[in-house]
Amino acid sequence: MNFRANNPLWNHGSERCRDLRETRKRLREMEGEPEKWILMVTARTPTNIAVIKYWGKRDETLILPINDSISVTLDPNHLCTTTTVSVSPSFDRDRMWLNGKEISLQGGRFQSCLREIRARAQDLEDKKKGIKIKKEDWQKLHLHIASYNNFPTAAGLASSAAGLACLVFSLAKLMNLKEDNSQLSAIARQGSGSACRSLYGGFVKWIMGKEDDGSDSLAVQLADEKHWDELVIIIAVVSARQKETSSTSGMHDSVETSALIQHRAKEVVPKRIVQMEDAIQNRDFPSFARLACTDSNQFHAVCLDTYPPIFYMNDTSHRIISCVEKWNRAEGTPQVAYTFDAGPNAVMIARDRKTASLLLQRLLYNFPPQSDTNLDSYIIGDKSILEDAGIKDMKDVEALTPPPEVKDNILPTQKSKGDVSYFICTRPGGGPVVLSDETQALLDPLTGLPK
């Protein structure tokens, strides 16, 4: 390996360059051909959906929010990011691949995370491979990172939250950090606000914190994924006809121009946070539903109160809400909660499996697929809900009758086929895990490049 030619640092007669030479000398003194060793960790992280929303920062660089938020972590079996991080003296720069495509790590958010993690790196010894890394070595070693989302990025399903959380979690494992998941969440937070909530499973709260340096702005677990495991989550991926406003610029505009957002942040959300924590603790579904729906609606209200106004929900989103609201009110007690993030997708939370299958019938009745669709690709994730709903193929969908609470049969011509691209059935799920099975690694253990 020709360090002189390939290493730009070699041309600087600086102390840093000297340190690098000393480090490499020490590493070469290890057994075998130490310059070629590669250390790898693979982890899998879930995504999450906020039920009390984060929208608006008080600090753009540290990503500190203007209010607390609470989320539900989704089952990583259905939606997750898998990330392999690797380190080797043979890597000459930090590189990252997302879904097979190389991306830049130069942005402030990636740099913040890398910096924060490297600063907390510890000594690491892999006796089997004969690798010994001192904590100060990490500053000079480069990383190769490959990440993969098992759901489409364009679907508006918060891939950046899962992705950043996975990056932070896997690097923390690689560099042997002592910090717990809450402390790691404070690092992930600097990459993406909602990412900090993906450091835990179940129900998670992102505490806004008071300190200017953000040291007390982190995620804590309210309850794990077993606490309320009869909940079923159905996501409707709605066809988005136009490019959406990014969350970052959108919430920035809201803070600057909305006359309602400070009242929301200071007066409304604090009360809802307390009520939502109680609802989760007590498995009080009616309260949970009321709080989730009204907070989602208020978030979108604040977007509308922004100048220029931001419209994340569209007519299909509204029709889904109407469908759920009609059923909830017909039953007397809410059956389904809904919530929408910065896009038209609906996340519906049913109180149990039976309710979920009744919901799915209503959704398929109101939002049938195009006639030539394979039902198997229209409902993905946990397909057993489809069985519970008694639906095997398109004939069963076409045979669906109007639900009791709908007074008039919607003419088939009025139902807009294809308004929903597909549905995902899932449930609350667990937090980040290390995957010890090497076949799941996304990088080749010998080259350090994507498989």
Added chain:
Amino acid sequence: MGSESEKWILMVTARTPTNIAVIKYWGKRDETLILPINDSISVTLDPSHLCTTTTVSVSPSFHQDRMWLNGKEISLEGGRFQSCLREIRGRAQDVEDKKKGINIKKEDWQKLHLHIASYNNFPTAAGLASSAAGLACLVFSLAKLMNLKEDNSQLSAIARQGSGSACRSLYGGFVKWVMGKEDNGSDSFAVQLADEKHWDELVIIIGVVSARQKETSSTSGMRDTVETSALIQHRAKEVVPKRIVQMEDAIQNRDFPSFARLACTDSNQFHAVCLDTYPPIFYMNDTSHRIISCVEKWNRAEVTPQVAYTFDAGPNAVMIARNRKTAALLLQRLLYNFPPESDTDVANYIIGDKSILKDAGIKDMKDVEALTPPPEVKDNIPPTQKSKGDVNYFICTRPGGGPVVLSDETQALLDPITGLPK
């Protein structure tokens, strides 16, 4: 009186405009008296294009109060009609028509019955606030018939009890509905901020959007909002009072950028508060949003806003352009983005003041199809992506005058001999 006096009929016909709020009324502090939780400001629309015409008549030969709306008989039993009738009868004066030999003493009015016919020259289903114009016209014409001494502000306090927004139709130009403090509503009425000549270069274009579903009524909607929205009191107490002052200044000074900013943000905040209601209320739809995007894009591409937009409790867009030239440019953009179905006659697609169409250089559908993308739109929208027919039609109008009596008897809606609709 002369013989056969029981058969005499006294009639008055009046015409009243409708209005569009630019600082919105949404939420009551008293449901019976219709007292709002904040002030509101509106622009009165030109009655040549949008108006209600009402003929009211009285005769000893009438057995009961009756009313016909657009030719169909309707009930006057509802609380709002009864409030208006009661309040006006309570203030009726002596009336003498020497020519016809009629002499009515003020106390007679309580025992005399009325026939009323009303007609809107725009479709009721179009969500164009026909009840505001209708109630205002009823009150105004009855006040003329019964010779009330009250001025239009005092009449607006009566109209208010029929329909909140009706009170603002008692004046032309720019009108403010003062919310008042009193519990009995005696100080809650409309005043004129400026007449229709004050800022007459403004041009108003209304996009009547196809409504796919039945909308939530304003009355129940605003009640749900007051009961369930966590944001509405903050709006009413903190936000609107400041905007009212700023809007009055903007109107006074003909400051279009401020006018536009206030109108757009207040319309959006009204809809935000509807979304913050439980269950949520969606008045605007995707077409409404696309109209807003079209206007916002253009406004931001120009140094200063060209067009203000506002939406009421429905998907229709009311756009206010700063002058005729801007209105023509706006119309080109609207027709480019929202063309009619291919077989439409352009003369039915743009109604009201059609001269704007001429200014825009558009004579027929060929001219519409030949329209090119505006400069601020980077990509040409393929014709297949434009949804034809999302807008039913456009109305071009302007700020206009207040209620007037129509002295031409041929415009009366009731037969002067039978007292029944013509």
